[in-house]
Amino acid sequence: MTGALARLRGLALILPGAGWLALFFLVPLAIIFVVSLGDRGALDRIDLSSPSFDNYARAFDPVFLATFLNSVRFAAVTTILCLLIGYPIAYWISRYGGRRKVLLLILVMLPFWTSYLIRTYSWMIVLRDNGVVNSLLQALGLTSQPIILMNTELSVILGMTYGFLPFAILPLFVSIDRLDPSLVAAARDLYATGRSAFVNVTLPLTMPGIVAAGLLTFIPAIGDFVTPDLLGGPETTTIAKNIQVLFLANRDWPYGAALGFVLMVVTLAGTLVAIRTLRREVVGS
Amino acid sequence: MQTRNRWLTGFAVAVYAFLFAPIAVLILFSFNSARRGVAFQDFTLDWYPRLFQNEELIDALFVTLRIAVVAVIVSTLLGALLGLGLARLRFRGQGVTETLLLLPMVTPEIVMGLSLLLFFLQLFGAHGSFVQLSIAHVTFCISFVAVTVRARAASMNPQLEEAARDLGASATGAFVHVTLPLIAPAVFAGAMLSFALSFDDYVVTTFNAGVGNSTLPLYIYGRLKFGVTPEINAISTIIVAVTATIILVAWRVGAFRGEARSSPA
Amino acid sequence: MTDRHAHDGSSIDLEKALVRYMVERRISRRQLLETIARVGPAAALAPVIAACTASPPASASASPSATPGASAGSPSASAEPTPLPSPESELFIYNWTDYLADEVIASFESSYGVKVTQSFFSTTDEMYTNLGTDGGGYDLSFPISVDIPGLIEKGTIIELDPAFLTNIGNLGAEWANPGYDPGNAHSVPYMWWTTGVGYDTARITDELTSSNALWDARWANHISMLDDWQEVFGLTLIQLGYSANTENTSELDEALARLQEQKPLVRTYSTDTIGTMTSGDIWIGHIWGADRYAIQEVNENVVYYIPEEGGVKGSDALAVMSGAPHPIAAQLFINHVLDAKNSAANTNLIYYMGPNAAAKEFILPEILDDPTINPDQEIVDKLEELLSLSQDVRDEYLSRWQQLRG
Numbered sequence: 001m002t003g004a005l006a007r008l009r010g011l012a013l014i015l016p017g018a019g020w021l022a023l024f025f026l027v028p029l030a031i032i033f034v035v036s037l038g039d040r041g042a043l044d045r046i047d048l049s050s051p052s053f054d055n056y057a058r059a060f061d062p063v064f065l066a067t068f069l070n071s072v073r074f075a076a077v078t079t080i081l082c083l084l085i086g087y088p089i090a091y092w093i094s095r096y097g098g099r100r101k102v103l104l105l106i107l108v109m110l111p112f113w114t115s116y117l118i119r120t121y122s123w124m125i126v127l128r129d130n131g132v133v134n135s136l137l138q139a140l141g142l143t144s145q146p147i148i149l150m151n152t153e154l155s156v157i158l159g160m161t162y163g164f165l166p167f168a169i170l171p172l173f174v175s176i177d178r179l180d181p182s183l184v185a186a187a188r189d190l191y192a193t194g195r196s197a198f199v200n201v202t203l204p205l206t207m208p209g210i211v212a213a214g215l216l217t218f219i220p221a222i223g224d225f226v227t228p229d230l231l232g233g234p235e236t237t238t239i240a241k242n243i244q245v246l247f248l249a250n251r252d253w254p255y256g257a258a259l260g261f262v263l264m265v266v267t268l269a270g271t272l273v274a275i276r277t278l279r280r281e282v283v284g285s
Numbered sequence: 286m287q288t289r290n291r292w293l294t295g296f297a298v299a300v301y302a303f304l305f306a307p308i309a310v311l312i313l314f315s316f317n318s319a320r321r322g323v324a325f326q327d328f329t330l331d332w333y334p335r336l337f338q339n340e341e342l343i344d345a346l347f348v349t350l351r352i353a354v355v356a357v358i359v360s361t362l363l364g365a366l367l368g369l370g371l372a373r374l375r376f377r378g379q380g381v382t383e384t385l386l387l388l389p390m391v392t393p394e395i396v397m398g399l400s401l402l403l404f405f406l407q408l409f410g411a412h413g414s415f416v417q418l419s420i421a422h423v424t425f426c427i428s429f430v431a432v433t434v435r436a437r438a439a440s441m442n443p444q445l446e447e448a449a450r451d452l453g454a455s456a457t458g459a460f461v462h463v464t465l466p467l468i469a470p471a472v473f474a475g476a477m478l479s480f481a482l483s484f485d486d487y488v489v490t491t492f493n494a495g496v497g498n499s500t501l502p503l504y505i506y507g508r509l510k511f512g513v514t515p516e517i518n519a520i521s522t523i524i525v526a527v528t529a530t531i532i533l534v535a536w537r538v539g540a541f542r543g544e545a546r547s548s549p550a
Numbered sequence: 551m552t553d554r555h556a557h558d559g560s561s562i563d564l565e566k567a568l569v570r571y572m573v574e575r576r577i578s579r580r581q582l583l584e585t586i587a588r589v590g591p592a593a594a595l596a597p598v599i600a601a602c603t604a605s606p607p608a609s610a611s612a613s614p615s616a617t618p619g620a621s622a623g624s625p626s627a628s629a630e631p632t633p634l635p636s637p638e639s640e641l642f643i644y645n646w647t648d649y650l651a652d653e654v655i656a657s658f659e660s661s662y663g664v665k666v667t668q669s670f671f672s673t674t675d676e677m678y679t680n681l682g683t684d685g686g687g688y689d690l691s692f693p694i695s696v697d698i699p700g701l702i703e704k705g706t707i708i709e710l711d712p713a714f715l716t717n718i719g720n721l722g723a724e725w726a727n728p729g730y731d732p733g734n735a736h737s738v739p740y741m742w743w744t745t746g747v748g749y750d751t752a753r754i755t756d757e758l759t760s761s762n763a764l765w766d767a768r769w770a771n772h773i774s775m776l777d778d779w780q781e782v783f784g785l786t787l788i789q790l791g792y793s794a795n796t797e798n799t800s801e802l803d804e805a806l807a808r809l810q811e812q813k814p815l816v817r818t819y820s821t822d823t824i825g826t827m828t829s830g831d832i833w834i835g836h837i838w839g840a841d842r843y844a845i846q847e848v849n850e851n852v853v854y855y856i857p858e859e860g861g862v863k864g865s866d867a868l869a870v871m872s873g874a875p876h877p878i879a880a881q882l883f884i885n886h887v888l889d890a891k892n893s894a895a896n897t898n899l900i901y902y903m904g905p906n907a908a909a910k911e912f913i914l915p916e917i918l919d920d921p922t923i924n925p926d927q928e929i930v931d932k933l934e935e936l937l938s939l940s941q942d943v944r945d946e947y948l949s950r951w952q953q954l955r956g
Contacts, residue, residue, distance in 0.1 A: 013370030122307035129830035212436035248675035322848035507647030507670030
């Protein structure tokens with residue numbers, strides 16, 4: 001098989017999906033980019049008579065910095081927690097799941113085939129001052145007054161970790177399950193301890209899965225505003241909420257679009273740098 | 286090995302408990318006679334018959350399911366091919382394609398939702414059709430499938446398919462018999478993520494749904510103004526119960542065994 | 551278009567009685583006409599019915615099947631052969647979930663032969679975005695009254711044909727000529743509400759009357775404000791003695807400073823007051839008056855008051871979109887909602903007072919007698935309506951809101 005032919009076949013695999021994204025994602029995105037260069041005109045119309053990057057200058061308003069840092073912090077903590085919880089679970093399903101593997105995997109997803117809002121409401125029932133946790137603590141005599149759990153950073157992180165956990169578990173499973181058990185066995189012969197075999201063989205070999213899981217968690221998490229909105233308090237506003245307000249309350253689409261693009265570029269750049277670094281490390285080891 | 290297994294199993298049970306804790310609360314409160322609140326009043330079955338009289342809720346459920354099915358099929362197909370192609374190919378535009386893959390994920394939902402709304406308004410002068418809503422859902426699902434499949438395919442030995450070809454398999458034969466079974470678990474995982482994403486999407490849907498296309502999330506969020514009642518818990522309970530039954534029956538019948546066997550390489 | 555029969559008292563009353571009868575019996579006019587044709591004695595009614603059916607815009611109850619039914623069933627139908635619009639076969643409503651009683655929709659469907667399809671939004675911002683400049687394919691929606699002038703200017707909504715609105719007289723006198731839409735030319739008021747303060751008497755034993763209570767450090771971490779910039783600034787501005795719709799930026803700065811003072815005490819900015827005030831989280835909250843009923847269902851210790859400094863009121867309206875595919879059905883539906891019993895059915899579902907004076911006799915006494923849902927005129931006079939602000943003024947509010955929330 002010649003290289004040229006392989007390349008042709010590879011392109012044929014990529015073409016339909018890339019074409020779809022180009023048409024239904026890039027073209028609409030280009031339209032909204034044009035919008036971001038305009039001004040909000042009368043009657044909420046978009047005025048494109050004097051295009052400029054003014055909206056981008058406004059997007060760097062320091063008022064957005066605090067909410068951007070909130071978004072990054074929540075997303076980072078959520079991603080780390082999802083990986084720390086997700087990896088052992090994915091490993092367990094893959095190694096000890098046996099014939100039940102697929103079943104166990106579907107069970108991870110099952111809670112997410114209900115409604116987001118209702119799941120979040122259920123967490124509220126658990127976390128509120130008269131909720132399940134506080135009632136239990138008081139019944140056991142551990143506390144006399146309710147501990148404030150709702151509307152804190154803790155409840156936001158909990159809600160987000162819950163919401164994004166399957167997005168970490170699935171790609172981790174897929175990657176760990178690829179691993180040839182005989183490789184690990186061989187490594188154990190070489191390294192003697194289970195821990196160093198894990199660190200030197202299993203972990204590097206499953207790095208593509210860790211990267212994918214990290215991406216599928218961090219990226220949507222940084223754009224999340226519903227969870228911080230519903231479970232958070234006065235100090236948990238995120239940048240995506242600011243964008244929402246600019247679009248819908250201010251009805252200033254150009255400004256909202258500009259802030260959206262700034263967030264996208266920053267997230268994308270950070271993500272690409274992270275991927276490159278991780279890949280180089282994998283190749284290096 | 287045995288002790289580690291027990292430790293891990295204990296951890297796994299705890300995580301499954303965490304995942305299902307809100308579902309247990311959700312199911313419990315579908316039998317709550319009180320319309321609202323965190324306290325369980327009396328046991329009642331009233332919400333279930335009420336649910337079936339609620340034509341709009343049932344309609345919304347079926348719209349949601351129809352869109353999710355389309356979104357899962359199309360996005361899994363396109364996303365899996367894309368992920369596979371990207372994992373295999375070393376070409377000059379790869380960085381660009383990879384960025385393209387991540388872009389839909391880094392795009393704030395409201396930007397994506399409104400950009401599609403503008404796109405359809407500009408191009409077709411109309412918006413809100415079933416086709417438009419399906420296209421929107423496929424668009425935000427593709428990347429999730431592609432990233433998952435790519436991770437699996439990246440750790441796959443590219444020489445396997447070549448070896449099969451050397452042994453006389455046709456290109457299609459090598460793909461169907463070697464590559465496909467290897468990436469199948471990732472494709473399956475991607476399909477499940479797509480279903481969950483589509484089934485629960487609110488922001489993109491709200492700007493791309495039109496007459497007759499109100500999905501379950503739109504129905505439920507629309508109720509926020511007056512407080513959500515246990516009817517919503519009841520319908521969620523039914524969805525979980527029906528899905529769980531189908532899964533268990535399928536498992537008993539052995540539907541997943543082929544895949545389970547093929548997964549360890 | 552207008553028909554004298556529509557303004558003829560006797561035929562209207564008779565017609566109303568008939569419509570009510572049909573609604574209650576869930577039969578269409580065609581069925582009724584056929585029954586009448588079959589059962590001889592009722593033939594005396596035929597001329598009236600024929601006159602009504604022959605002029606659908608004037609008689610709200612005309613159904614599409616009525617005209618053929620009338621000509622087949624009663625010979626006097628030929629008296630007025632004017633071709634008149636009959637409702638289309640469908641109606642697309644864009645609405646909050648559960649904002650219209652099921653029976654009101656069902657009776658409209660059965661008496662007019664129209665299939666109603668509802669779609670749902672969860673914030674007014676979403677509604678306006680999707681309605682765009684022509685209604686986005688919907689026939690009918692529920693904008694906030696103060697936004698009506700803007701929607702007229704944008705060309706989103708149409709002028710209503712008074713011929714369809716035979717029940718408009720049911721509106722209370724104070725709603726006949728609202729400032730946002732003189733003469734109800736483009737919209738018909740649907741429901742109205744007040745915004746004030748709710749508190750849990752089991753936690754707070756003081757008798758509260760002022761909005762300053764929301765700034766009381768004794769209740770730190772158990773205070774909530776609505777996640778709604780205009781409501782939050784409205785309450786604070788009124789408390790400071792200014793207009794809830796001020797355009798004076800130094801007054802806005804003062805309000806922002808006051809709100810920043812409050813922020814460390816606030817547990818959450820949320821519109822889910824039903825959830826927060828029934829769970830022990832919130833002892834005192836800035837709430838929409840009507841929500842108090844839902845809260846009391848679970849926590850009967852919660853009471854509601856309109857601050858002595860003054861409160862905020864608002865209302866929703868029904869309006870027909872300029873691009874409506876079914877404008878006749880939409881206007882007939884508005885008239886259907888204006889019917890006293892139908893209006894009462896909606897109030898009894900959601901516990902918001904409607905502007906319908908004739909509906910009062912059908913409203914549940916518990917709602918009617920509740921001074922917080924149905925306050926005395928003296929209290930109503932102290933209320934200020936939140937206005938639709940110009941873009942620049944809006945930006946002044948919102949930039950401060952982002953500073954507070956960010």
